[in-house]
Structures are given as C-alpha cells and as structure tokens.
Amino acid sequence: MKILAITLEKCSGCAVLIDDKIVFSTSEERYSRIKSDSSFPRNSINDALSFSGLRGADFDKVIICGNRLSLLAPLMNEYSTFSVNDQIRAMEEYWYPNLVLGKNKSFLEVFKDKINLEQFPFNTEIGKKFDIFKLHNPYTEEDGRNVSNFFKQTIASLLEIEQEKIIHMEHDWCHAAYAFYGSPIRDDNTLIVTADAWGDDLSGTLSVYSKEKGQIERVKEYNHKDFQLARIYRYTTLILKMLANEHEYKVMGLASYYNGPVIEKVEKVFDKMLQNDGLEFIFNKDVLDIYDYLKNNLKNFRFDHIAAGLQSFTEKILVNWFSSAISKYNANSVVFSGGVSMNVKANMKISQIPKIEKFFVCGAGTDETLPIGACYHWAEMNGIQPKPLDTLYLGSNAAYDEKDISSLSQYTIKKFNSEEQILEQILKNKIIAVCRERMEMGQRALGNRSIIADPRTRFNVEKINNSIKKRDFWMPFAPVILSEYQDLLIENPKGIDSPFMTITFETKDGKNKFPAAVHQADGTTRAQLLKKEQNPILWNLIFKFYEKTGIPALLNTSFNLHGEPIVRTIQDALRVFDKSELEVLWLDEHIIEKK
Ligand SMILES: [Fe+2]
Numbered sequence: 001m002k003i004l005a006i007t008l009e010k011c012s013g014c015a016v017l018i019d020d021k022i023v024f025s026t027s028e029e030r031y032s033r034i035k036s037d038s039s040f041p042r043n044s045i046n047d048a049l050s051f052s053g054l055r056g057a058d059f060d061k062v063i064i065c066g067n068r069l070s071l072l073a074p075l076m077n078e079y080s081t082f083s084v085n086d087q088i089r090a091m092e093e094y095w096y097p098n099l100v101l102g103k104n105k106s107f108l109e110v111f112k113d114k115i116n117l118e119q120f121p122f123n124t125e126i127g128k129k130f131d132i133f134k135l136h137n138p139y140t141e142e143d144g145r146n147v148s149n150f151f152k153q154t155i156a157s158l159l160e161i162e163q164e165k166i167i168h169m170e171h172d173w174c175h176a177a178y179a180f181y182g183s184p185i186r187d188d189n190t191l192i193v194t195a196d197a198w199g200d201d202l203s204g205t206l207s208v209y210s211k212e213k214g215q216i217e218r219v220k221e222y223n224h225k226d227f228q229l230a231r232i233y234r235y236t237t238l239i240l241k242m243l244a245n246e247h248e249y250k251v252m253g254l255a256s257y258y259n260g261p262v263i264e265k266v267e268k269v270f271d272k273m274l275q276n277d278g279l280e281f282i283f284n285k286d287v288l289d290i291y292d293y294l295k296n297n298l299k300n301f302r303f304d305h306i307a308a309g310l311q312s313f314t315e316k317i318l319v320n321w322f323s324s325a326i327s328k329y330n331a332n333s334v335v336f337s338g339g340v341s342m343n344v345k346a347n348m349k350i351s352q353i354p355k356i357e358k359f360f361v362c363g364a365g366t367d368e369t370l371p372i373g374a375c376y377h378w379a380e381m382n383g384i385q386p387k388p389l390d391t392l393y394l395g396s397n398a399a400y401d402e403k404d405i406s407s408l409s410q411y412t413i414k415k416f417n418s419e420e421q422i423l424e425q426i427l428k429n430k431i432i433a434v435c436r437e438r439m440e441m442g443q444r445a446l447g448n449r450s451i452i453a454d455p456r457t458r459f460n461v462e463k464i465n466n467s468i469k470k471r472d473f474w475m476p477f478a479p480v481i482l483s484e485y486q487d488l489l490i491e492n493p494k495g496i497d498s499p500f501m502t503i504t505f506e507t508k509d510g511k512n513k514f515p516a517a518v519h520q521a522d523g524t525t526r527a528q529l530l531k532k533e534q535n536p537i538l539w540n541l542i543f544k545f546y547e548k549t550g551i552p553a554l555l556n557t558s559f560n561l562h563g564e565p566i567v568r569t570i571q572d573a574l575r576v577f578d579k580s581e582l583e584v585l586w587l588d589e590h591i592i593e594k595k
Contacts, residue, residue, distance in 0.1 A: 001017070001018070001060055001382065001384060002016070002017070002018055002058055002060055003017040003060060003062075003063060003374075003378055004016055004045070004054075004056075004061075004063070005017075005062075005063040005065060005169070005370075005372070005374035005378075006045065006062070006064055006065065006155065007041070007065040007367055007368065007370045007371050008040065008064065008065075008066075008069055008073065008074055009065070009066065009069075009073055009370070010038050010073065010079040010366070010367050010368070011027045011028070011029060011037070011038065011079070011366065011367060012027065012028045012037065012038050012040065012041040012044070012073075013026050013044045013368055014044045014045050014371050015048075015369075015371035015372045015374070015375050015394075016048050016051075016054070016375070017372075017375035017376070017379060018052070019379075020385065020386045020387050021386070021387050022375060022386075022389060022394060023051075023052055024047075024048050024051045024395070025369070025371060025372050025394040025441045026047060026048065026394070026395045026396065027041075027044065027368050027441070027565075028041040028042075028043060028044045029080070029565040030044075030395065030396075030439065030565050030566065030568040031043030031568070033565060033572070034077070034565070035080060035563060035564060036079045036246060037077065037079075037080045037565075038073035038074060038077055038078065038079045039080075039119055039120070040074050040119075040120050040121050040154070042158065045158065047396055051396065055160075056158075056159025056161040057159075057161060059159075059161070059165070060165075061165060061166075061167060061378060062161065062166045062167075063166075063167055063168070063169045063371070063374040063375070063378060064155070064166060064168050064169070065169055065171065065367075065370035065373075066170070066171045066174075066199060067168045067169075067170050067171070068200050068201070069147055069148065069151060070147075071132055071147055071150075072107060074119075074121075074122075075115055075116065075117075075122065075132065076114040076115055076116065077114075079245060081114065082243075083243075084241055084242065084243055087238055087244050089110075091292070093110050094110045094111075096289055096291075096292055100288045100292065104137065105137075107137065108132070108133065108135075108137075121150075126150065126153045127150075127154070130146070130150045135147070148168065152166045169374040169377060169378065170199075170200050171200040171367075171370065172199050172200065172202050172221070172338070173218075173373070173374075173377050174370040174373035175194040175196065175205075175337045175338045175365070175370065175373055176194050176205055176207050176218070176337070176373070177216060177374070177376035177377035177380065178362060178365070178369050178370070178372050178373030178376060179192050179193070179335040179336055179338075179341075179361075179365070179373075180192045180209055180335050181373075181376040181379075181380070181385075181386040181387075182337075182362035182363075182369075182372060183362055183389075184360065184388040185333050185335060185360050186211070186385075187209070187332070187333040188209065188210065188212070189208055189209065189210075189211075189329065189330065189332075189333070190209040190331060190334065190335060190358075191206065191325055191329055191331035191333070191334045191335075192206070192207040192209060192216060192334075192336075193205075193322065193325065193334065193335070193336045193337075193338075194336075194337055194338040194341075195227070195229065195318075195338045195339070195340035196230050196338035196339040196366075196367075197228075197230035197231050197234060197245075197339060198224045198231075199338075199367075201223060201224055202223065202224060203223070203224040203229075203231075204222035204338070205218055205221045205222065206218070206219050206221075206325050206329070214380070214383070214385055216377075220279060222281060225283065226280075226281045227274075227281040227283070228273070228274055228283050228290065229274060229318075229340060230338075230339055230340050231290055232270060232290060232313075233251070233314060233343075234248065235290045235291040235294055236251065236298070236307075236310045237250075237251050239294045239295060240254075240303055240306060240307065248343075249342065251307045251310065251311070252307075252311055252343055252344070253472075253474055253475045254303070254304055254307040254308075254474055255304075255307040255308045255310065255312075255345070256308075256345075256519055256524070257307075257308070257474060258307070258308040259308065260305075262305040262308075262309070263305070263308050263309045263312050264309075265305075266298070266305055266306055266308070266309025266310070266312075267312055267316070269294070269301075269309070270309065270313040271313070272287075272297075273290065273293065276316075276317050276320045276321055278324040279325060279328060281321075311343075311345060311346075314343060315345070315346045315349045318340070318343075318346050318349070318350055319346075319349050319353060322334065322350050322353060322356075323355070326353065326355050326356065327355070332355060332356065332357040333357060334356050334358070334360075335359075335360050335361070336350070336359075336360075336365070337362060337365040337369070337373070338365055338366075339365065340365075341361050341365035341502070342365055342366060342502075344502060344526045345504050345524070347502060347503045347504065348504040348505065348506075348524070351494065351503060357494065358494075359494070359496055359503075360496075360497060361498075361500075361502035362500060362502070363389075363441070363442045363444060363446075363500030363502060364444065364500070365502070366443075368442060368443075369441070372389070372441075390533070391446070391499070391534050392440050392442055392444075392446060392500055393437065393439070393440055393446070394438065394439075394440075394441040395439030395440065395441055395568070396438065396568055396569070397437060397438050397439075398435050398436055398437060398439070398569065398570055398573070398587065399570075399588075400570040400588075402589075404570060405587070405590050408574070408592065410594075410595065411592045411593060411594060411595065412592070412595055413591070413593075414590065414591045414593075415589065415591075416586065416587070416588070416589055416591050419541040420544065421591055422541055422586055422591070423541060423544045423545055423548070425584050425591075426545060427548065429453075429454055429459070429463070430453075430583050430584050431452075431460065431463055431468075431582055431584070432452050432584045433451050433559050433573065433576070433577055433582045433584065433585045434447065434448065434449065434450045434451070434452060434559060434585075434586045435449055435559065435570060435572075435573035435585065435586070435587055436448050436537075436586065436587060436588045439566070439568055440566070442500070444528070444558065445559055445566055446480070446501070446528055446530075446556075447480060447528075447530070449558065449559045449560075449566045449568075449573075450556050450557065450558060450559055451464060451469075451556075451557050451558070451559050451582070452480075452554045452555060453555040454516070454549075454554070454555070455477075455479050455514035455517040455551065455554060456515070456516065456551060457515070458515045458520075459516075460516045460555060461477060461516045461555075464555075467580050468561065468562070468576070468580040468582055469562060470562040471562075476517075476518065476519040476520060476525075476526075477516060477555050477557050478501060478525060478527065478528070478556060478557070479514060479517035479527055479528070479554060479555055479556060480527070480538070480542065480553060480554055480556040481527045481542075481552060482529075482530055482542050482543060482546065482553070483497075483499075483529040483530055483531045484531070484532070484552075485546060485552035486527070486529055486552075488508070488550075488551075488552055489510065489513060489514065489552065489553060490506065490507050490508065490525060490527060491505060491507070491508065492505055498527060498529045499528065499531070500528065501526050501527065501528045503526070503527075504524045504526045505526075505527055506523070506524055507523050510523050510524075510525055513551060514553055514555075517554075517555045527553075530542070541554075542554055559573065559576065560576065561576050564576075573585060577592070582594075
C-alpha cells in the first residue's frame with residue numbers, strides 16, 4: 001500500500017506511507033524559508049516523490065487532510081504573513097462585527113490587501129478559472145464542494161492522476177490516528193484524546209483502541225462552540241500582544257514566573273467562560289466574542305499574572321477532563337494529539353494523574369502532522385496496523401558533495417572522524433551547529449538540525465542568544481538527555497517516554513546540574529529522551545560528555561536564524577552559519593570552523 005497525504009492548513013506539507021511505515025514527511029516552510037508557511041505544498045510534494053522514488057500513479061490513494069477546507073490560508077498566507085496588528089485588525093474589523101453586531105462581513109473584503117493571486121495554484125489555468133470572490137461567507141455546501149474540487153483538480157494535475165483517486169479525511173481522525181499509531185503504545189483500551197481550536201467543526205474527540213478489532217473507535221466528540229480551550233489560549237496570547245496561533249508557547253514559558261494569589265482571580269475570568277463537568281464542557285453563551293471578553297476582563301491584570309492564570313486554568317480543565325475520561329472508559333494508557341498537546345507543562349500534569357500508567361504525546365501535535373495521521377487512519381481502515389514512529393527524522397537528507405565544502409576557503413575545514421572532535425569543542429564552551437543526515441519533521445530539532453552546547457553553564461544561553469537565537473529573555477532552552485541515564489537528572493517515576501520533547505519533567509537539582517537547559521523560574525525541563533538506536537552518533541557524543549562531566553545531557557535547540565524555519569539543506573546551514581556568530585558547524589563528514 002502506498003499513500004500520499006497532504007495538508008493545506010497551517011504549516012502545509014505532506015507524508016508518504018508505504019505499507020505499515022511512514023517513510024517521509026515534511027513541511028513547506030523548509031523549502032520556501034517562510035516560517036509557518038501555509039501556501040500550497042508543491043515543494044514538499046516534489047521532495048516526497050523524489051525521496052520515495054514514487055510517481056503519482058504509484059499511490060493507491062492521495063488524501064487531503066480535512067473535509068472542510070478554506071482558501072484563506074493558501075490565498076493570504078495568513079499564518080506566515082499576519083502580524084500582531086493584522087490579527088487585532090481581524091478581531092476588530094471582522095470577528096467583532098460578525099459575532100457581536102450580527103453583520104455579515106467578508107474576510108476577503110477586510111483583507112483585500114493580503115490576497116495573493118500570483119502564487120500557485122491560483123496563477124494556473126485551473127486557478128484562473130476559479131472565482132474566489134463568488135464564494136459565500138460562510139461557505140455554502142456548494143462552495144465547499146467547489147473548493148474541494150479546485151484542490152482535487154490541482155493535485156490531480158500535479159501528480160498526473162485521476163481525480164477519483166483523491167479523497168478527504170476528517171481533521172480529528174488524522175489527529176487521533178497520529179496520536180495512537182505514532183506512539184509505541186498498543187494496549188487494548190488505550191484512550192486517545194485530541195484537542196485543538198477547530199477542525200471540521202470539532203475541537204476535540206475521545207476514542208478508544210480495540211486490540212481485537214485492530215481499530216480506533218471514536219466514543220465522543222466536541223463541537224468547537226462548546227469546547228473552546230484552545231481559542232481561549234489563542235486569544236489570551238493576542239491580548240498579551242504576542243502572535244496568536246504561533247506564540248502560545250511563549251505564554252506558557254512566561255507562566256512559571258508567577259506563583260501567587262492573583263492566579264485565582266485571573267482564573268475566575270476564564271472560569272466564567274468555560275466550565276468542565278466530567279466529560280462535558282459548558283461554554284457561556286453570553287460570551288459572543290472571546291477576544292472582546294478577554295480585552296474587557298483582563299485589562300486590570302499584569303502580563304505575568306495573566307499567563308500564570310491562563311496556564312493554571314488550562315491544566316485544571318485538562319486534568320479534570322482526562323481524569324473523567326480515564327474513569328469512564330477504564331483506561332490506563334493514554335495518548336494525546338492536536339494543538340493543545342503542544343502544552344508541555346499541561347502534559348506533565350496529565351502524566352501525573354494517578355490512574356495513568358502509560359502516557360505518550362507524539363511530536364508536533366499541531367496540524368503539520370495531520371498527513372501522517374491520515375496515512376495511518378487509511379492503513380488501519382484497510383486492515384494494516386501501522387508501525388510506531390521510532391524517530392521523527394522523516395525529512396530530506398543533508399547530502400552534499402565534497403566539492404561543496406572544498407571551495408569554502410574562508411573557513412578551517414576538518415574531516416569528521418570521531419565524536420571526540422566535537423566533544424573537545426563543547427568542553428571549550430564552543431556552540432556547535434549541526435546539519436547531519438535526515439531533517440526532523442515538526443518544530444523541534446532533535447539533533448540533526450540542532451545547535452548543541454554544554455548545559456552546565458548559564459553563560460552558554462547568553463552566548464547562543466547573542467550569536468544566533470535572540471530568544472525572548474524569559475524563554476528557556478531544553479536538553480537532549482540519554483534515556484538510559486535520565487534518572488541522574490529528571491524525576492520520571494512512571495518511566496514516561498518522551499523522545500520528541502513533548503513533556504516537561506521536574507529535575508533533580510537541574511538549576512545547579514544543567515542550568516542552561518532548565519526553566520530558570522521553576523527548574524523544570526522539556527527533555528528529549530534519546531535512546532541509542534534513535535541517533536547513535538549523537539548518543540555516543542553525549543555519552544562521552546557524560547564520562548568527562550557526570551552529566552548525560554547536552555543543551556539542544558533548533559538550528560535557525562531568529563524568525564526563520566529550521567535549516568534544511570547544507571546551503572541553508574552554510575548561509576545561517578555565515579550570517580550568525582556561530583563558531584563551529586558539524587556536517588555529516590566535516591567540521592567547519594570560522595578562522
Ligand atoms: Fe488540528
């Protein structure tokens with residue numbers, strides 16, 4: 001069985017499944033070099049074909065993630081070009097009039113200036129025939145069919161296949177299948193939870209895996225108008241003048257700096273909007289516009305108090321909900337995906353629910369992994385039990401020719417022979433940029449497109465920020481820890497696996513042992529727990545570092561310039577190396593140093 005699945009939403013991209021295994025997955029932003037790019041993922045699809053050696057005709061099915069698609073994301077590149085001010089304008093000039101004043105304003109009309117018809121596929125023969133200005137707001141059923149047809153025609157023409165081969169897959173089915181089959185858990189009665197802001201009119205689902213049937217069965221779903229947790233988090237992010245749908249993690253990072261009595265007062269503002277009662281969510285119908293409600297009700301609170309109150313509210317809602325679901329469906333194993341699963345602090349709280357024995361959150365639970373889930377769900381529907389994702393190294397190779405390197409006379413170039421060479425540099429407090437082998441899928445660098453450093457000194461945080469990252473001052477860096485030696489550094493009594501940096505852990509004296517890779521306010525750490533088979537060379541390097549220092553971890557952050565996507569090719573790596581003040585670049589076969 002060969003499946004190609006495509007997402008056209010935020011962080012557009014694709015995945016390829018052959019039989020029971022995902023062989024490739026990537027996001028368009030890595031090619032266009034535009035962060036969170038949502039334009040049509042033509043480059044991703046081309047790379048998927050060339051990597052897998054398949055042609056369109058070879059696929060049994062081509063799946064578009066989501067049943068109800070909007071043209072807004074690819075047409076306006078909303079997720080990559082809208083600023084905080086644009087988002088506030090959307091709230092004030094589109095959402096408030098429509099939600100509160102009962103007007104019928106068109107998003108296309110309000111943001112005429114953002115429409116880009118010069119891009120693929122709007123600039124093709126198929127695109128030029130499609131009159132986007134005839135669409136209603138919201139789409140009628142016929143509009144929905146026309147939008148679906150437009151994408152199907154585009155994909156059919158690109159892949160040279162029959163349009164009949166292309167199907168849609170419901171948004172939350174993609175999240176659920178990714179949550180379960182991406183995880184190593186295959187226990188009967190595993191509870192599968194999805195939570196996000198919106199996908200095909202839902203914002204959450206509960207499902208249970210039946211081992212006997214070899215299938216996930218949905219047991220409950222939540223309408224996006226009832227379960228609005230993700231929206232509340234999103235619009236609070238915007239109230240704090242950070243980019244909604246992007247910088248929620250910064251609000252989460254900020255939350256740990258305050259732990260006082262005002263949390264309760266802020267929480268009450270959120271409680272008045274959304275209540276949890278066992279498995280149900282009750283949303284206050286008097287709140288017509290969340291952003292407007294927050295603007296009015298949070299105006300007297302300080303930024304850090306708001307962040308802390310929001311995070312506390314989020315954890316309370318999720319822990320109550322998960323606890324109720326675990327009791328109701330009698331589950332001990334739980335998996336989680338969807339945008340809300342990116343809240344690594346809430347994930348820690350969920351993992352601590354006493355009845356949970358196994359908990360797994362697969363990497364990048366936002367919409368960029370919908371294609372992997374779509375492949376999994378289709379395979380399952382056809383009697384195939386997909387294999388877990390052992391790693392997320394699912395993207396392009398960093399392959400290069402010797403001649404690409406030999407012409408770089410401005411640098412000192414050495415052959416890479418042993419991890420000792422890198423270790424020596426790390427122990428000299430050099431910051432190492434890495435571009436080796438296959439690129440990671442998702443927003444976390446897991447050692448192949450990473451910047452690594454000695455985590456024992458806070459000085460290295462400053463050095464990384466000055467040389468490349470320019471990270472907000474309150475945001476922590478995270479470590480890659482040898483899974484086999486994690487007991488030395490973190491509290492993990494249930495032995496929870498976290499290979500993709502999706503859960504925070506309490507540390508054992510982390511602020512002293514590896515201060516550059518823990519949250520400076522609360523001493524927790526969002527660790528990547530690395531097993532040897534996942535990345536043997538990186539594992540060996542960290543093991544050698546452990547032998548010298550007693551710390552089985554390195555600081556690990558993504559290799560990119562501030563505001564850019566993670567590097568993909570060797571050319572990207574060299575450009576960023578050149579533009580930054582990084583001193584050492586480690587490629588597959590070479591170590592490059594600035595003179
Ligand atoms: Fe989603």
